[in-house]
Amino acid sequence: MSFATLLGFLAGIGLFIGAIMTATDNYLSFVSLPSIVMVLGGTLAAGFIGYQARYVMLALKDVGGLFVKGKVDRKMLTIETGKIIRWGYLVKKQGLLALEREIKGAKKQDHFMNYGIELVITGYSGEEVRAMLTAAANGAFQRSMVQADILENMAAASPAFGMIGTLVGLIIMLQSLGGDPGGIGAGLAVAMLTTLYGVLLARLVFLPAATKVKQKEGISRFRNFLITEGFSMLAEQKSPRYIQDRMNSYLDPAIHYAIDQKGGKGRKAA
Numbered sequence: 001m002s003f004a005t006l007l008g009f010l011a012g013i014g015l016f017i018g019a020i021m022t023a024t025d026n027y028l029s030f031v032s033l034p035s036i037v038m039v040l041g042g043t044l045a046a047g048f049i050g051y052q053a054r055y056v057m058l059a060l061k062d063v064g065g066l067f068v069k070g071k072v073d074r075k076m077l078t079i080e081t082g083k084i085i086r087w088g089y090l091v092k093k094q095g096l097l098a099l100e101r102e103i104k105g106a107k108k109q110d111h112f113m114n115y116g117i118e119l120v121i122t123g124y125s126g127e128e129v130r131a132m133l134t135a136a137a138n139g140a141f142q143r144s145m146v147q148a149d150i151l152e153n154m155a156a157a158s159p160a161f162g163m164i165g166t167l168v169g170l171i172i173m174l175q176s177l178g179g180d181p182g183g184i185g186a187g188l189a190v191a192m193l194t195t196l197y198g199v200l201l202a203r204l205v206f207l208p209a210a211t212k213v214k215q216k217e218g219i220s221r222f223r224n225f226l227i228t229e230g231f232s233m234l235a236e237q238k239s240p241r242y243i244q245d246r247m248n249s250y251l252d253p254a255i256h257y258a259i260d261q262k263g264g265k266g267r268k269a270a
Helices: 003-023 033-050 053-067 074-094 096-105 111-122 126-176 182-235 240-248
Strands: none
Touching: 003 053, 003 182, 033 053, 033 126, 033 182, 053 126, 053 182, 074 096, 074 182, 074 240, 096 111, 111 126, 111 182, 126 182, 182 240
16 A cells, blocks of 8 residues: 555545635535536546557556555565576576576566566577567556556546536526526536536546556566566676676665675675
């Protein structure tokens, strides 16, 4: 759970509700089911019309994952750097077959790590491993950007459907001018609330979700490029010291991995 994201979302909603509570006692005047249906339904309809249903569902899943903490963090980068350095020791001393035995008995890695391990064990050169893993990292990033594009499209569409609802409400209001004056209030409510709902959905849900997807996938792509460098050096059977220094060059100095720290392998620098 990403508590910072949850706190920000609750703060945004809380400020909105607080402003209403200090301005009026008629809180229910800000609730309109037709307005919600018009804005949310129209936004989803536009998404399904413009994109394949599978990608729209993935984008909506990312909205639900807005409050989920990303899998890749600074600690994980250091741990995986140390893991590849330890594999470097193993390959240097016992060869690639020892690495294959080590991997079979180890905890299962994620898909990208498994793919990199398979390439190294197969016997590809360092440049071949780098080329294939770079293509895999870029492909995964581009596929994830489709969801971000959909969410940005929804963020642009929801205020537009809010304006459509405003036009509908104004039409209802104008039609009531020559007949029942009681319809004027209902028409104005629909007219104003749809615009309000459209802007809130765009600025508090769809646009932050798109930004979060971009951020998470950007971090994941950096991690994959770091792993790519490590596996290419494993394929070339570089020394563990060289692997450490090369991979540390990509990392923040605060999370550099140090194989000599406290006299043990697998300890990070202070």
